[in-house]
Amino acid sequence: MTGLIDAAGTVHEPAPADARIVSLVPSITELLFDLGLGDRVVGRTAFCVHPADRVKAVTSVGGTKTVRMDKIAALHPTHAIVNVDETPRDLADEMAAAGIRVVITHPVEVRDNLALYRLLGGMFGAEAEAEALCARFTAAYDATVAAAEGLPERRVLYLIWTGPWMTVSRDTYVSRMLSLVRWGTGCWIGRARYPSLELTPAIVESMDRVLFSTEPFPFKDRHIAEFRQAFPDHADKALFIDGQMVSWYGSRAIAGLGYLTDLAAGLP
Helix, strand or coil: CCCEECCCCCEECCCCCCCCEEECCHHHHHHHHHCCCHHHEEEECCCCCCCHHHHCCCEECCCCCCCCHHHHHHCCCCEEEEECCCCCHHHHHHHHHCCCEEEEECCCCCCHHHHHHHHHHHHCCCHHHHHHHHHHHHHHHHHHHHHHCCCCCEEEEEECECCCEECCCCCCHHHHHHHCCCEECCCCCCCCCCCEECCCHHHHHHCCEEEEECCCCCCCHHHHHHHHHHCHHHHHHEEEECHHHHHCCCCHHHHHHHHHHHHHHCCC
16 A cells, blocks of 8 residues: 655655564554554653553653653664644654654544544555544544534633633544544744743633633642632633543544534533
8 A cells, every 4th residue: 555644744655564664653552563463563741541451551751852862772663643733843754864754643624533543544455444443433523513503603712721721722533533523722922832821810701711621731629729719700611521532633532522522512
């Protein structure tokens, strides 16, 4: 099979059956296992936590932003899977210079998952498994779109960090996921995909919901309590949201679509 093109426009050939993969993207690591390719994954990040019962047996090479090249080299990988947002560019270049085939991913639209499944399935001989995931994803996607027809439009602030506060721009996978249930993330000043902002009364006033994501910053009950104390007139706008379900592309997106639909439908 040819024509396997990654997010950087690089054309990849099918990998040999003895390919050794280092996955530096937590959601991709889970996807590889769901494609039946777990036995080829020799390295992962410390944040690759799914599937929980199997991934612990795979060597960790550091955090997504603090990967150690010496640990990668010791695993003798043939392929490394990276992401534009999560993997430092100099690390990707260093791996390529070392002879590792670097596969670059960058889903933005939710339906980009289909191409992602087919890229990895086609590269590593899991075409049938990829098509099975595509069918499941398409069914979940279509169900979300249909359900959203009966949902109200809402303006939401999706928080990913504090100290400083950070959110997501429209040009992100998270925003495109939220838009499927008619949740708009607004338009933030500047060109940053993950901009900082000051959480002012005016911003809170303009939002229908303020979403505290469980990752990358692990917001807790105390953060919700602090928000409600600071903005008592808008206390009911604060809502936890499962970051993995709305920011992880790959196979988790299938469950994520159902999760997001149920969350939106359950709001008053």
